[in-house]
Amino acid sequence: MRDVLEGSQAIARAVALCRPQVVAAYPITPQTHIVEALARLIADGLLEAELVSVESEFSAASVVLGAASAGSRSYTASASQGILLMSEVLYNISGLRVPVVLTCANRAVSSPVSIWNDHQDSMSVRDSGWIQLYCADNQEAVDTTIQAFRISERTELPVMVCVDGFTLTHTLEPIDLPEAGQVDAFLPPFRFSRSLSSARPLTQGTLVSPEFFTEMRSLQHGAFDLAEQEILAADRDFGALVGRDSGGLLRVEGDREATVGILAMGSVYGTLKDAHRSGLLGRPVRLLCLRAFRPFPSRAIREASEGLSDLIVLDRSLSPGSGGIVAHEIRSALYGSGRAPRIVNFVVGLGGRNVPGEIFQEMLEALEKDPPAFSIFDLDPEKLPLSKDPVLPTS
Amino acid sequence: MSSQPSVDTTALRKLQPRFSGIESGHGACQGCGQALAARLVLEAAGPDVIVANATGCLEIFTTPWPQSAWNVPWIHSLFENVAAVAAGIEVALRAQGRTTRVLAFAGDGGTFDIGFQALSGMLERNHDVLFVCFDNEAYMNTGIQRSGSTPHGAWTNTSPAGRVRQGKRHFKKDLLTIISAHGIPYAATASVAYPSDLRAKVRRALDVSGPSFLLLHSPCPLGWGHDSAQTISVDRLAVETGLFPILEMERGKVVSSMKIRNPRPVREYALPQFRFRHLLMDTPEAREELEHLQALADANIERYDLLSEAPGPRDSGGADTVRRGGSRWG
Numbered sequence: 001m002r003d004v005l006e007g008s009q010a011i012a013r014a015v016a017l018c019r020p021q022v023v024a025a026y027p028i029t030p031q032t033h034i035v036e037a038l039a040r041l042i043a044d045g046l047l048e049a050e051l052v053s054v055e056s057e058f059s060a061a062s063v064v065l066g067a068a069s070a071g072s073r074s075y076t077a078s079a080s081q082g083i084l085l086m087s088e089v090l091y092n093i094s095g096l097r098v099p100v101v102l103t104c105a106n107r108a109v110s111s112p113v114s115i116w117n118d119h120q121d122s123m124s125v126r127d128s129g130w131i132q133l134y135c136a137d138n139q140e141a142v143d144t145t146i147q148a149f150r151i152s153e154r155t156e157l158p159v160m161v162c163v164d165g166f167t168l169t170h171t172l173e174p175i176d177l178p179e180a181g182q183v184d185a186f187l188p189p190f191r192f193s194r195s196l197s198s199a200r201p202l203t204q205g206t207l208v209s210p211e212f213f214t215e216m217r218s219l220q221h222g223a224f225d226l227a228e229q230e231i232l233a234a235d236r237d238f239g240a241l242v243g244r245d246s247g248g249l250l251r252v253e254g255d256r257e258a259t260v261g262i263l264a265m266g267s268v269y270g271t272l273k274d275a276h277r278s279g280l281l282g283r284p285v286r287l288l289c290l291r292a293f294r295p296f297p298s299r300a301i302r303e304a305s306e307g308l309s310d311l312i313v314l315d316r317s318l319s320p321g322s323g324g325i326v327a328h329e330i331r332s333a334l335y336g337s338g339r340a341p342r343i344v345n346f347v348v349g350l351g352g353r354n355v356p357g358e359i360f361q362e363m364l365e366a367l368e369k370d371p372p373a374f375s376i377f378d379l380d381p382e383k384l385p386l387s388k389d390p391v392l393p394t395s
Numbered sequence: 396m397s398s399q400p401s402v403d404t405t406a407l408r409k410l411q412p413r414f415s416g417i418e419s420g421h422g423a424c425q426g427c428g429q430a431l432a433a434r435l436v437l438e439a440a441g442p443d444v445i446v447a448n449a450t451g452c453l454e455i456f457t458t459p460w461p462q463s464a465w466n467v468p469w470i471h472s473l474f475e476n477v478a479a480v481a482a483g484i485e486v487a488l489r490a491q492g493r494t495t496r497v498l499a500f501a502g503d504g505g506t507f508d509i510g511f512q513a514l515s516g517m518l519e520r521n522h523d524v525l526f527v528c529f530d531n532e533a534y535m536n537t538g539i540q541r542s543g544s545t546p547h548g549a550w551t552n553t554s555p556a557g558r559v560r561q562g563k564r565h566f567k568k569d570l571l572t573i574i575s576a577h578g579i580p581y582a583a584t585a586s587v588a589y590p591s592d593l594r595a596k597v598r599r600a601l602d603v604s605g606p607s608f609l610l611l612h613s614p615c616p617l618g619w620g621h622d623s624a625q626t627i628s629v630d631r632l633a634v635e636t637g638l639f640p641i642l643e644m645e646r647g648k649v650v651s652s653m654k655i656r657n658p659r660p661v662r663e664y665a666l667p668q669f670r671f672r673h674l675l676m677d678t679p680e681a682r683e684e685l686e687h688l689q690a691l692a693d694a695n696i697e698r699y700d701l702l703s704e705a706p707g708p709r710d711s712g713g714a715d716t717v718r719r720g721g722s723r724w725g
Contacts, residue, residue: 066483067483069480072491206459207458
């Protein structure tokens, strides 16, 4: 049955369906509604869990690390500065191979301060060893959250479910929440192979010398091969229960035979799909929705790009001095594959800048004018009083 | 003829089962106060514990992979988050209905400085965790740098003594008072020079429900620059000078102190230690700083009313040595 739910409420109820024993979080916009909703579910006795309202995101990540290590399914959520503050712990959780699920309510990173949506926060921890799944809409956010627990517990890799702040977290959409029985059938009770127990004293988090360090890092990398399979299996198995999928590693839609493609991550893909459906693109376009950013599905991207002459890659984050982060990785995946398309990288939607349906046609038109490999789209330097300053980009 | 005890107490002591939470063979320096203190804590705590350990010497010298000295479940995450990791373990155990006790181990850097926020949060949230700070009064693992716990006047590599500076300019942070101000049920100090007192405090801390805190003075022969054979005698002087008062606090109030029956001047404590050597020079600056240190010790004695002729019930005066034998337990 479908209910009209705010994204955060829906995510919280999806988390509750997974029966976590420990939830730890620190408030940050736009993550707060998720944790508040979980707190209410616990207060109403609808979720039996320990809610630990910590004194920082650093401790939020540390509490779920400890709780999962002690054998309890654990969940946290954060955004922006919170993700950066917990970044040291994020690396540690992944290196210790502790299964944890985190919702990142994607938000820009200061400075300048912005509470609004882009992907700078999760991108800044892309190398932390977490699986990263990006959600195009709130139904995907619900389904991906549930799948994330199984993926994490089977791979012993933590999973970050990336949900665009405000655009998704604060938006009401009709949501089909699965039944408790469906989730229970999909997600077995939490079991962690190395959980802390005085009956079997294990030592974890030891000093590793140069003799073994490379091998340990290699194991962590190797786990992401398994993660690709588990992401696909989770989407397939959960899809069979609820009758829909969340896009596996990479969703390919639109005009399959088109020679021009647009690739997006997160909620911009929903706008792109709408624009395509309502004819705003003005020409046939293949639509690519990248759901798994870690593991990075290079092979799926190569297959999805076959026959394309041009691929527009949209980035909602920026590596200053370099360009769009997603596009770099797409280029790297396609490099050397015979007929790789030209990659044109547009950074859009920084700090909550709206990405309207009409913008895609402008991009397609820009393609005809031999655009640079990378540019920031929808840029108007004249808005800034210092726009004559030579350090600011000009048109 | 002197009266002989009717029983051989030494033999009895050797028969007493003792839980060895840390095996021998680890890589601590000779005379390491922290290794000794950690062993004493686990002797008293027993095997049904989970230890979360902050980054530091203890973590490094006990766990060079693939070896481990630990006979208890043990996890090391990071430097500054041990209180939060322990809190997470504690809530998980509570959710699962398990009764295993949770210990958090950290050095003074991980407690006074970088781990302080997480510790304060853990105390405020009333987690049932015993936090043990092994206080050797500087960052020894990184090569002797000053911390918030380094005593006034002490040399470290970042508070060196030179022509215009006489070691650390600031005071040792009064952490016990700060911790106790959280209103927690039990907070205490102890020293490796008084092992029976230390063990009794571990048992007391584990008896209370809610957060408890132990500040264990643990000499570092390398960082303090004393003979490794003198760890115990040096630390006894830390107590007998009044520089490190042995206290118990409950819900913010001092409830007991170990009395000093044999008060010593701080000069005597400074003498065997390299870190105070510059205070013993015959210069006005050195004399002034040594007087400051003496004044700090005197202030502790006055504040906690530490002088007494009465015997301290847990001041064994060295009779309870740490070298006594004992069969392995478990």
